């Protein structure tokens with residue numbers, strides 16, 4: 001979203017839900033954030049050292065989900081679908097009070113998070129939003145996986161996944177977050193292979209997983225009775241994850257991402273490589289052009305209305 005000013009929510013809002021990995025119920029309270037504060041998690045089950053900043057440097061694990069950890073070892077995991085909703089709705093500053101170490105999975109997509117944020121309302125703030133504008137192509141590879149970013153006037157993600165499973169197979173989609181209808185991205189759920197579930201559960205993960213919050217694929221069949229929500233739901237969910245993980249840069253990114261077989265871990269490795277080792281490849285800017293904002297604002301309002 002190309003907006004000139006920072007935004008937060010208009011009023012506090014609470015919700016709860018089961019967590020995908022721990023299987024516990026977690027309660028969240030979202031509170032308006034101060035300008036330039038960014039996204040901050042606060043664990044209410046700890047009295048001190050309980051603040052965890054949503055920053056790429058605090059990602060301590062990115063296997064199956066994104067886990068943030070502060071320097072005292074206090075963690076919060078499965079943050080990516082909430083972060084993606086914050087990016088899509090256009091929230092820059094937010095305090096997230098959370099009663100345990102994991103964000104609820106809700107329906108496995110960002111759909112309910114977007115609705116909760118819209119119920120809280122959006123508040124425009126006085127300070128200008130900062131953008132990370134890509135100036136030259138940066139490519140990061142890890143064996144066959146690759147993550148490239150090129151200069152672009154808005155965030156665009158071109159993602160390709162390639163699974164041995166024939167039903168998932170090879171899917172590719174390209175989405176411009178400022179110009180395209182994002183309903184399919186917002187609604188796309190996390191997914192897993194039926195044969196992996198037992199292994200994942202043995203490792204103490206996915207304890208709260210069910211057909212209510214994930215697409216489960218068994219060989220050539222989708223086990224969820226209702227089937228898929230859109231024809232490219234698998235890759236669309238990967239694009240959603242990617243958008244959520246990119247917000248951990250602390251900025252809205254202006255660039256075109258081309259990602260092959262990526263995931264939480266690759267996105268985080270890329271961000272570390274970009275911000276820590278390629279400072280000449282980007283600049284931090286504010287948008288000045290009022291026309292851009294008016295144009296974007298119109299699109300933005302229609303998007304909020306459509307997804308209501």
Ligand SMILES: [Zn+2]
Nearest residue numbers: 080190237241
């Ligand atoms: Zn996901």
